[in-house]
Amino acid sequence: MNSFLKRTWAEIDLNAIAHNYRAIRQSVPLHSKMMCVIKADAYGHGAQWIAKEYERLGADWFAVSNFAEALQLRNAGVTTPILILGYTPVEMAKELSEYHISQAVFSEDYAKHLSYHAQKSGVTVRIHIKLDTGMTRIGLMCQDDIQCAQAVDAAERIAKMDSFVPEGIFTHFAVADEAEDGEAYTLTQFHCFNQAVEELERRGLHIPLRHCSNSGACLDYPQMSLDMVRCGIILYGLMPSSKIRNQIDLHPAMQLKSIVSLLKTVESGAAVSYGRTYHTKDAAQIATVPIGYADGYSRNLSDRAQMLVHGRRAPIVGRICMDQLMLDVSSIKGVREGDIVTVFGTDHGSTISVEELSSLCGTINYETICLIGKRVPRIYYRDGKMVGELDYICP
Numbered sequence: 001m002n003s004f005l006k007r008t009w010a011e012i013d014l015n016a017i018a019h020n021y022r023a024i025r026q027s028v029p030l031h032s033k034m035m036c037v038i039k040a041d042a043y044g045h046g047a048q049w050i051a052k053e054y055e056r057l058g059a060d061w062f063a064v065s066n067f068a069e070a071l072q073l074r075n076a077g078v079t080t081p082i083l084i085l086g087y088t089p090v091e092m093a094k095e096l097s098e099y100h101i102s103q104a105v106f107s108e109d110y111a112k113h114l115s116y117h118a119q120k121s122g123v124t125v126r127i128h129i130k131l132d133t134g135m136t137r138i139g140l141m142c143q144d145d146i147q148c149a150q151a152v153d154a155a156e157r158i159a160k161m162d163s164f165v166p167e168g169i170f171t172h173f174a175v176a177d178e179a180e181d182g183e184a185y186t187l188t189q190f191h192c193f194n195q196a197v198e199e200l201e202r203r204g205l206h207i208p209l210r211h212c213s214n215s216g217a218c219l220d221y222p223q224m225s226l227d228m229v230r231c232g233i234i235l236y237g238l239m240p241s242s243k244i245r246n247q248i249d250l251h252p253a254m255q256l257k258s259i260v261s262l263l264k265t266v267e268s269g270a271a272v273s274y275g276r277t278y279h280t281k282d283a284a285q286i287a288t289v290p291i292g293y294a295d296g297y298s299r300n301l302s303d304r305a306q307m308l309v310h311g312r313r314a315p316i317v318g319r320i321c322m323d324q325l326m327l328d329v330s331s332i333k334g335v336r337e338g339d340i341v342t343v344f345g346t347d348h349g350s351t352i353s354v355e356e357l358s359s360l361c362g363t364i365n366y367e368t369i370c371l372i373g374k375r376v377p378r379i380y381y382r383d384g385k386m387v388g389e390l391d392y393i394c395p
Ligand SMILES: *Cc1c(COP(=O)(O)O)cnc(C)c1O
Pocket: 037, 039, 085, 172, 213, 214, 215, 216, 230, 231, 232, 233, 234, 240
């Protein structure tokens, strides 16, 4: 234990995870099931641990992006239903069935091939039919009346294909997190979806799970929750955008920490890091920190971002290297080698948010947390005590 403290690590607060789950559960209508989106290693938080936690809290469903992510959960002992939101090779019909994994079906051709392979293997596959009401990503095109009519016909044929159990039907919003700017479009998407579902019902085809809400819609359009919501980013305590109108109390679950590996005092005019882009103006105290772009800390943050040392902000000076970077800690008293550096999170009441770093490098909080490298161990805390460690390199 504590070997991780020697370099760079991510602290994940399971109390925050539980708090967020309960806060969301309370803001979503009671009759709507909760599908926890834990694709991309639970947005970088460590899928096995996070899945176990949500399972304990009563999550109804999990969503992942691909078969490997689903299998990882099953291998970890997760028994909650799992939906693969994206593409799975049709040859995996047998495995989908064996592991009780439901598959999104997003075109009639894909459906035919998947059905063929399911039949050939003598298995049935649970499917969720995906309608494309405005993302133009995957799904049966359903963005106007003519397309909608065609999508309904196709969905009916798909639902009746051999070896399928039609379990769900869903769509995905493009601008549910953009407040007024996205309202008309979101309402249109929801309308198209409902029209298609209602027409299928009229034809006697009842698909039990209708779902369309991502985090943005969970917060700002609770009336669209239907049978299930698919929330991702808010589970981890982050907002899908800064424009959300209906704020709820969320706690960011992850903090990224490192240490001062070396301190040196340099003269004015010293060139720091590759390319000599930064020269000290006066004599300075430079702290080297063992985190770099290979840990998922973007090189675009060179000479821009800050980190917390003793609760005070220290600027990154010079280029961020693959495994290390330098801070100017001249203005902070009493810094010593081995001191903790907060890359994002809170230290002595000061905070550097994921959003601050994301906007400095021109991206969104989603990408920043997903990109945290696999050589950064995830350390889990409950009630302030360390309860586990996920080490990807030396499991
Ligand atoms: C990723 C994803 C979600 C979750 O999105 P958040 O904005 O994180 O809530 C929901 N549905 C689909 C289809 C997705 O791909």
